[in-house]
Amino acid sequence: MSRAIPKTGSVTALGAMSGTSLDGVDAAVIRTDGVTIGSFGESGYRAYTTEEQQILSAALGQWSGPAAEAATRIVQQAHEELLAEFTGVDLVGFHGQTLAHAPRTRGTYQAGDGAALAKSLGRPVVWDFRTADVDLGGEGAPLAPFFHFACARHIGATGPLAFLNLGGVGNLTYIDPSFERPEMPGALLAFDTGPANAPLNDLLRARRGMAFDRDGAIAKSGTVEQGALELFLAEPYFARMPPKSLDRNDFSQMVALVSELVDADAAATLTAMCAAGVAAGMQHCPTPPDRVLVTGGGRHNPVLMEMLSVSLDCPVMPVEDTGLDGDMLEAQAFAYLAVRVARGLPTSCPGTTGVRAAVGGGIVSLPEAQAQAG
Numbered sequence: 412m413s414r415a416i417p418k419t420g421s422v423t424a425l426g427a428m429s430g431t432s433l434d435g436v437d438a439a440v441i442r443t444d445g446v447t448i449g450s451f452g453e454s455g456y457r458a459y460t461t462e463e464q465q466i467l468s469a470a471l472g473q474w475s476g477p478a479a480e481a482a483t484r485i486v487q488q489a490h491e492e493l494l495a496e497f498t499g500v501d502l503v504g505f506h507g508q509t510l511a512h513a514p515r516t517r518g519t520y521q522a523g524d525g526a527a528l529a530k531s532l533g534r535p536v537v538w539d540f541r542t543a544d545v546d547l548g549g550e551g552a553p554l555a556p557f558f559h560f561a562c563a564r565h566i567g568a569t570g571p572l573a574f575l576n577l578g579g580v581g582n583l584t585y586i587d588p589s590f591e592r593p594e595m596p597g598a599l600l601a602f603d604t605g606p607a608n609a610p611l612n613d614l615l616r617a618r619r620g621m622a623f624d625r626d627g628a629i630a631k632s633g634t635v636e637q638g639a640l641e642l643f644l645a646e647p648y649f650a651r652m653p654p655k656s657l658d659r660n661d662f663s664q665m666v667a668l669v670s671e672l673v674d675a676d677a678a679a680t681l682t683a684m685c686a687a688g689v690a691a692g693m694q695h696c697p698t699p700p701d702r703v704l705v706t707g708g709g710r711h712n713p714v715l716m717e718m719l720s721v722s723l724d725c726p727v728m729p730v731e732d733t734g735l736d737g738d739m740l741e742a743q744a745f746a747y748l749a750v751r752v753a754r755g756l757p758t759s760c761p762g763t764t765g766v767r768a769a770v771g772g773g774i775v776s777l778p779e780a781q782a783q784a785g
């Protein structure tokens with residue numbers, strides 16, 4: 412089998428994403444030419460064990476050293492195991508695990524070695540997607556927006572719409588699908604909305620040894636503490652114009668705002684903070700979108716979805732209502748972006764990361780050759 416990346420036409424790309432929730436690795440196949448989505452293929456998931464999660468968690472905020480190295484070994488092994496199960500793949504998009512993100516000062520750091528992964532899989536691997544954007548003055552995140560734009564076209568959207576990803580951190584992409592290309596000024600506006608599930612997960616793990624508030628069961632019976640919510644919304648981040656991005660633990664101090672509350676009220680308040688961050692961010696969009704399509708684990712939380720419906724001026728629905736897969740959208744995004752990198756197409760622009768001009772980036776590592784800059 413040829414290991415070269417086809418230069419034209421559609422290719423089969425496998426994307427892998429290990430998100431800020433630290434729950435595991437998602438992998439998904441799409442067929443695309445880097446512009447249009449042809450079709451979606453199979454997908455898979457490899458959960459991190461509790462011990463692996465602890466090692467990853469201990470490495471958050473570390474830019475190097477033993478903790479980061481231990482995390483990298485876990486990321487590498489989990490990806491090698493999961494991705495080896497897929498066949499008939501032309502190239503792989505490997506996001507890695509973000510350990511630290513401070514684009515204005517130190518940069519952005521995703522653990523994982525794409526060159527080693529290319530060798531072990533025997534496939535070209537595109538990786539280190541965020542560094543080039545940061546080097547050009549961008550936030551380096553979010554990067555899914557170019558894929559969201561392709562999804563909007565794929566589902567036949569005609570009016571403005573938004574994708575809202577609720578993982579550990581929240582991020583929103585406002586799209587005007589009437590533009591022909593995502594890098595055109597006005598086509599996209601994207602930013603991190605604030606913390607999503609991470610603080611709630613952290614609180615419940617500390618207090619109850621639970622991974623998360625399944626179906627909002629704990630928050631459902633609680634009352635939102637308005638004073639804490641107001642203090643949270645007073646954070647300057649929310650008034651800042653996008654593009655803007657966050658590290659997973661940038662808002663970890665918000666757990667202190669609910670430390671005196673009983674579990675149900677604390678969970679309800681942290682859930683409300685997630686929704687309030689989204690509502691605050693929506694004020695920065697050029698117009699209210701026709702609808703908000705929610706992706707990521709937060710869409711499974713009915714309390715959060717209800718709070719969003721109440722606080723936003725448009726219908727809020729899971730992306731499944733349009734036929735997309737909300738559990739795999741980010742993995743699909745990095746498959747799609749890998750093809751764009753391989754084809755020399757941009758993956759971010761001023762509207763998505765604040766980068767000075769539309770930029771590609773990423774490293775292409777071939778299984779048997781030296782790395783090529785993307």
Ligand SMILES: Nc1ncnc2c1ncn2[C@@H]1O[C@H](COP(=O)(O)OP(=O)(O)OP(=O)(O)O)[C@@H](O)[C@H]1O
Nearest residue numbers: 430431432578579580608623625626707708711712
């Ligand atoms: N049934 C459910 N009820 C409530 N919350 C849920 C449910 N299922 C998932 N979640 C939440 O979604 C989280 C996982 O979301 P997701 O997989 O989108 O995160 P991620 O991809 O790691 O994060 P990010 O997008 O920030 O990188 C869980 O940790 C949990 O908080």
Ligand SMILES: CC(=O)N[C@H]1[C@@H]2OC[C@@H](O2)[C@@H](O)[C@@H]1O[C@H](C)C(=O)O
Nearest residue numbers: 431509512552553554555580582741
């Ligand atoms: C630095 C980093 O890894 N950021 C992630 C994180 O998780 C959600 C949000 O914060 C988003 O900005 C981004 O991930 C998605 C996939 C993105 O780049 O679009």
